[in-house]
Structures are given as C-alpha cells and as structure tokens.
Amino acid sequence: MNLKNCPFCDLKILDPDRIVSENEFSFVIQDAFPVTAGHSLVIPKRHVSDYFFLTPSEIESTQLHIKEQKQFLEINDPSISGFNIGINIGEAAGQTIFHCHIHIIPRRKGDTDDPSGGVRHVIPEKGKYIE
Numbered sequence: 336m337n338l339k340n341c342p343f344c345d346l347k348i349l350d351p352d353r354i355v356s357e358n359e360f361s362f363v364i365q366d367a368f369p370v371t372a373g374h375s376l377v378i379p380k381r382h383v384s385d386y387f388f389l390t391p392s393e394i395e396s397t398q399l400h401i402k403e404q405k406q407f408l409e410i411n412d413p414s415i416s417g418f419n420i421g422i423n424i425g426e427a428a429g430q431t432i433f434h435c436h437i438h439i440i441p442r443r444k445g446d447t448d449d450p451s452g453g454v455r456h457v458i459p460e461k462g463k464y465i466e
C-alpha cells in the first residue's frame with residue numbers, strides 16, 4: 336500500500352469525524368472492525384510502515400494516547416476489566432495496512448472461555464504454556 340491510497344493518511348480528509356483524539360504526532364480512532372466494544376487504534380500522523388521506524392517524539396505521542404484512551408474507556412465503560420495492546424508488523428504478523436497503528440482492545444470478564452496466554456494466541460497452538 337502506498338501513500339496515495341493509505342486509509343489512515345486519507346482519514347483527516349475523507350472521514351475526520353472518526354478521530355476521537357489528536358495531538359501533534361498521532362491520533363486515535365475507533366476500529367472500523369472492532370474485536371470488542373471500544374476497540375481503538377492509535378496512529379502516528381506520519382506515514383510510516385511500522386513501530387520500529389517511529390521517531391522518539393512519535394513513540395512518546397503514541398504512548399500518551401494509549402494511556403489516555405485506556406483511561407477514557409475505563410471511565411466510560413465499567414465492564415472493562417483488562418486490555419490487550421498489539422501491533423502487527425509485517426505481512427507474516429498479519430499486518431494488512433502498512434501504516435503503523437496500535438490496537439487497544441478492551442477486555443471483559445467472560446468475553447472468552449479462557450483468556451490465559453493473551454496475545455500468545457496469535458499462534459493458537461502455542462498460546463498455552465502451562466497445563
């Protein structure tokens with residue numbers, strides 16, 4: 336995906352109402368295909384393919400947005416009892432939009448039968464590490 340058809344670069348022009356928070360280097364939107372209610376994305380403004388290419392200022396900005404969005408979600412939804420934070424980097428890791436974005440996925444007790452292992456379940460047969 337190039338800069339010309341990047342859905343995150345075009346967002347401010349095509350759908351600015353999706354932006355729920357913004358600062359100099361990044362912004363927050365609700366995920367268009369949420370895993371759970373409140374699933375949000377933190378996105379650096381600069382078109383950069385992955386987290387490892389972010390500048391220190393961009394990293395600081397995205398971290399601030401992660402913390403602020405977590406607090407906002409907890410205040411507005413008391414059913415939230417945990418979070419998964421994730422970044423897909425590269426096609427092998429499931430990245431489909433090659434503009435860095437960080438998932439904030441609120442979790443609730445009972446939203447899955449067995450949450451143990453958390454993000455380790457990106458490779459399902461490897462998720463369990465204790466019996």
